[in-house]
Amino acid sequence: MDEQTSFETVAPFLIFFVYALPVILMIGGLIIGSILESRHFASIRSREAATADYPAVPTRSWDETRAVAEVRLVASSVVVSLDYFKRILAGLRNIFGGRIRSYESLLDRAKREAILRLKESAPGFDIIVNLRVDTSNIASVHNRKKGIGGVEVLASGTAIRYERRKG
Amino acid sequence: MKFVRRDLGEAGEVSSGGGIRGVLVETAKLSALGVALFAVLYFAIGWATGFVVSRLSVERERAIFSVLSHPEFASRPPERLAPVWGRVEAVLEQLRSAPEVPALDYELYYQDHPVANAVALPGGAIVLTRGLLEALADEDNDMALAFVIGHELGHFAHRDHLRSFGRAAGMRFALFLFFGGDLEAITTNATQLMMLHDSRADESAADLFSIECLRTVRGSSAGAEEFFASLLNEPQLPRWAYLFSTHPELEERIRAISDQTLPRTENR
Amino acid sequence: MILTNIETVPGKRIVEHYGLVSGNTVRAKHVGRDIVAGLKNIVGGELKGYTELLDEARNESISRMVAQAEALGANAVVNIRFSTSAVSQGAAELYVYGTAVRVE
Numbered sequence A: 001m002d003e004q005t006s007f008e009t010v011a012p013f014l015i016f017f018v019y020a021l022p023v024i025l026m027i028g029g030l031i032i033g034s035i036l037e038s039r040h041f042a043s044i045r046s047r048e049a050a051t052a053d054y055p056a057v058p059t060r061s062w063d064e065t066r067a068v069a070e071v072r073l074v075a076s077s078v079v080v081s082l083d084y085f086k087r088i089l090a091g092l093r094n095i096f097g098g099r100i101r102s103y104e105s106l107l108d109r110a111k112r113e114a115i116l117r118l119k120e121s122a123p124g125f126d127i128i129v130n131l132r133v134d135t136s137n138i139a140s141v142h143n144r145k146k147g148i149g150g151v152e153v154l155a156s157g158t159a160i161r162y163e164r165r166k167g
Numbered sequence B: 001m002k003f004v005r006r007d008l009g010e011a012g013e014v015s016s017g018g019g020i021r022g023v024l025v026e027t028a029k030l031s032a033l034g035v036a037l038f039a040v041l042y043f044a045i046g047w048a049t050g051f052v053v054s055r056l057s058v059e060r061e062r063a064i065f066s067v068l069s070h071p072e073f074a075s076r077p078p079e080r081l082a083p084v085w086g087r088v089e090a091v092l093e094q095l096r097s098a099p100e101v102p103a104l105d106y107e108l109y110y111q112d113h114p115v116a117n118a119v120a121l122p123g124g125a126i127v128l129t130r131g132l133l134e135a136l137a138d139e140d141n142d143m144a145l146a147f148v149i150g151h152e153l154g155h156f157a158h159r160d161h162l163r164s165f166g167r168a169a170g171m172r173f174a175l176f177l178f179f180g181g182d183l184e185a186i187t188t189n190a191t192q193l194m195m196l197h198d199s200r201a202d203e204s205a206a207d208l209f210s211i212e213c214l215r216t217v218r219g220s221s222a223g224a225e226e227f228f229a230s231l232l233n234e235p236q237l238p239r240w241a242y243l244f245s246t247h248p249e250l251e252e253r254i255r256a257i258s259d260q261t262l263p264r265t266e267n268r
Numbered sequence C: 001m002i003l004t005n006i007e008t009v010p011g012k013r014i015v016e017h018y019g020l021v022s023g024n025t026v027r028a029k030h031v032g033r034d035i036v037a038g039l040k041n042i043v044g045g046e047l048k049g050y051t052e053l054l055d056e057a058r059n060e061s062i063s064r065m066v067a068q069a070e071a072l073g074a075n076a077v078v079n080i081r082f083s084t085s086a087v088s089q090g091a092a093e094l095y096v097y098g099t100a101v102r103v104e
Helices: A002-050 A084-096 A101-120 B009-013 B019-055 B058-065 B079-095 B130-135 B139-158 B160-179 B184-197 B199-218 B224-232 B239-244 B250-267 C031-043 C048-071
Strands: A068-081 A127-137 A150-162 B107-111 B118-121 B125-129 C014-028 C076-088 C091-103
Touching: A002 A084, A002 A101, A002 B019, A068 A101, A084 A101, A084 B019, A084 C014, A084 C091, A101 A127, A101 A150, A101 B019, A101 C014, A101 C076, A101 C091, A127 C076, A127 C091, B009 C048, B019 B160, B079 B107, B079 B130, B079 B139, B079 B199, B107 B130, B118 B139, B118 B160, B125 B130, B125 B139, B139 B160, B139 B199, B160 B199, C014 C048, C014 C076, C031 C048, C048 C076, C048 C091
Parallel strands: B107 B125
Antiparallel strands: A068 A150, A127 A150, B118 B125, C014 C091, C076 C091
């Protein structure tokens, strides 16, 4: 009967691990994830305002009236992942279809961050032309059980610095 | 081409989501939809399983499930439990002759688990746990042992084993179709709950079948209540844990049996 | 709003540009479409449900990009690029971006 008693002592812990732990992870992930997201957005907005004079554009033309001092290839990437709770929400969305807002905001963040890093990687330049932004899923596609839902955003372009006008 | 600085304003934030409030609204909406879908599935699968089971004759069941062997269970217990195993075999032999017991190829299996439990599986397999065999090892408990076997035969007679098997299989398939194998923890738990929860009324019905069966074969069912009372003295899981258990609380079941047996004993 | 995926708007002159404008949307297909597509996978051919879904999503992305261009006071978006990517099982992102310009 000793074994039976010991089983009953561990039963609440088993149930805790099977049922309660995922719930704790979900709620913790949601709260911490949301705080981190709003902080990230605040940082993105202030850095965007700071670099508002430094555009990054998909076009390949620049101000040809000005002499070019330096040209540099720039590339930067960001890998982001969704929190546990939102991943489950996205799983539910897969049943009913429709917009997945949490992924939209995640990718929006990632792209703006990648473009900001692009600008920060060439400080003092005036414009980035031929901007390309690519998104790819880097979670292991072949083993979905271990897929961590990582998404890479890669931004690349050509940074141009004009000759400073004298005087 | 000249660059002119302009401010995007709010238009730059279309995709930035609704913060924690947006997530909660989305969660509420999706969970409501999910619960509704689950309820529809639950009833649809329950109904479909009932329909199929009602059309499935015992002969057909025997033919279909005879291919099932159960490699996950042992066919014999360890040597020290051999005497009680022999008595189980004898009781099964005796009870299956009762007219109300369906003519399946009954086979006994053993599972090394400390909690007393018995399970009826499609095709006539009866799985007994170590905990149960230990509880029944006492030879004075012969009526209790007969009651347990009769209870499992009751599941076979009422086709409960087919229904819970069908429900679980149906739910698993449906959830697989919807989730495509994702969220495995959720689907497994949902499937288990589906299998377990419905069986409370069935358990009591199987208890009554067992009593009837014992009366037909042995002329009396006295002893079953005592067996339950003996189980009751052992440490129980906390009350809330029964949410996750197959068998209704013992007190409830003893009450159900007593309601059936006591008046007749008095008449005697 | 004039939209092109070349450097210029033919027949017009770009006066000034206001920088990058973009729009994105992430859509999940629902189970009904999944099941039909699963059957269609056996015989091959166009998965109409998915085509429709991605069209809708692309239009949504374009309208978000156009809204940004309008907020900047632009009257054209040039050099538009599309990128479609699978961000998770069953969810696709449609991202569209271009340069907001004013043409005459």
